[in-house]
Amino acid sequence: MLVSRWTAFIEIYVKVILSILFVIGAMLLLQSSLNHLKLRALVAEATSSRLQISAAAIEAAIVRADALGFAIDEMSGLQALVDREQSRDPSIAQILIVSPIGSSILSSGLQEIPGSERDEVMRRVLASGDSITRLDVGPRLYTGRLLYDSSDAVMGAVILTSPTETFIDQARLAFHRMTNAYLIIFGMISVLIVPFIIFQFSAVRHAYQALVTDADAVLGHQPEDAETLRAAIDAGADAYAAAEAEFEAIMSDDPQQASERPA
Numbered sequence: 001m002l003v004s005r006w007t008a009f010i011e012i013y014v015k016v017i018l019s020i021l022f023v024i025g026a027m028l029l030l031q032s033s034l035n036h037l038k039l040r041a042l043v044a045e046a047t048s049s050r051l052q053i054s055a056a057a058i059e060a061a062i063v064r065a066d067a068l069g070f071a072i073d074e075m076s077g078l079q080a081l082v083d084r085e086q087s088r089d090p091s092i093a094q095i096l097i098v099s100p101i102g103s104s105i106l107s108s109g110l111q112e113i114p115g116s117e118r119d120e121v122m123r124r125v126l127a128s129g130d131s132i133t134r135l136d137v138g139p140r141l142y143t144g145r146l147l148y149d150s151s152d153a154v155m156g157a158v159i160l161t162s163p164t165e166t167f168i169d170q171a172r173l174a175f176h177r178m179t180n181a182y183l184i185i186f187g188m189i190s191v192l193i194v195p196f197i198i199f200q201f202s203a204v205r206h207a208y209q210a211l212v213t214d215a216d217a218v219l220g221h222q223p224e225d226a227e228t229l230r231a232a233i234d235a236g237a238d239a240y241a242a243a244e245a246e247f248e249a250i251m252s253d254d255p256q257q258a259s260e261r262p263a
Contacts, residue, residue, distance in 0.1 A: 017197055024189055028182045035178055039171040041136075047167045048134040048143040051092065054085040055145040055158045058095070062156075066149050072097060072105050072156055082108040093140075094161040097147075100154050102126060113142075113161065125157050139164055 058081060065075045072078070078097075086095045086108040094109030102122040113121055117137050124135045125144030133144040141162045149155045 013194075013197060017193055020193055020197070021186075021190060025186060028186055032175075032179055032182055036175050039174055039178075040168070043167040043171045043174075044136050044141055044164070045134065047091070047141060047162060051089070051143040051160045051162060052132060052145060054089060054092065054095070055143065055160055057085060058082060058097070058158050059145055059147055062097075062147055066155065072099075072147075079106060079108070082106060091162045091166040092160055093163055096159040096161070097156060098122070098126075098159060099156050100126065105156060109161070113159075117142075121159065125159055126154070136164065141167075 058078075061078065061081055062072055062075065065072075065078070082095050082097070086092050092109070094107060094112065096104060096108075096113065097106040098104055102118075117140070120137070121135055121142050121144075124142070125133050125146070131146050133142075135142040135144075141164050143160045143162070145158045146154055147156045147158065
């Protein structure tokens with residue numbers, strides 16, 4: 001009896017612990033999946049912010065030349081500046097300066113914007129209305145910066161292209177580190193949840209033991225009551241059998257003998 005009770009307790013504890021660990025594991029898995037999606041966007045944003053340093057340097061040189069009355073295509077030394085900024089950061093595949101209608105004015109780097117992406121990039125950079133833009137198309141990240149003249153009119157834009165593989169590795173490394181941290185957290189919870197559940201369910205266990213003890217105390221009198229009831233049933237059966245035998249004996253007597261009997 002005692003062994004069966006402890007087996008029931010252990011089964012309850014195991015089910016509760018497994019249920020809690022399943023819920024926690026599902027939550028951590030969902031959070032890890034969401035972080036995997038967020039990490040790419042966060043790393044792309046950080047990369048774009050870093051590329052804006054080069055775009056700002058080019059913009060400053062163009063604004064100074066514009067203040068002196070020079071157009072972008074008339075600036076001397078601009079090509080050297082763009083080439084220097086492109087070689088300074090290995091993650092920059094191309095620097096492109098375009099007119100307000102999207103025509104190329106000056107470029108640096110061997111990689112060109114693919115025709116399938118060019119229209120989307122130009123709409124995002126020139127037609128969005130934002131001074132600083134970012135567009136992640138999958139294999140490439142485009143960072144744009146509008147150029148304004150002295151009358152605050154758009155005179156073009158600087159577009160920097162960077163392969164996404166340069167920051168996907170960083171996102172993947174951060175994701176692996178985060179996954180390892182989640183595994184450590186899950187392991188710590190698994191170790192701490194066992195004594196926690198035992199402590200929290202101790203009141204239930206004591207209450208169950210008290211109920212079982214009271215039930216055993218009540219049921220402990222049942223054998224004596226059962227023996228008394230069984231004896232009474234046997235006595236009743238014997239009395240019934242004796243009465244039935246006597247009745248049969250009376251009925252089996254000769255009717256003549258029955259008539260000679262005194263009234």
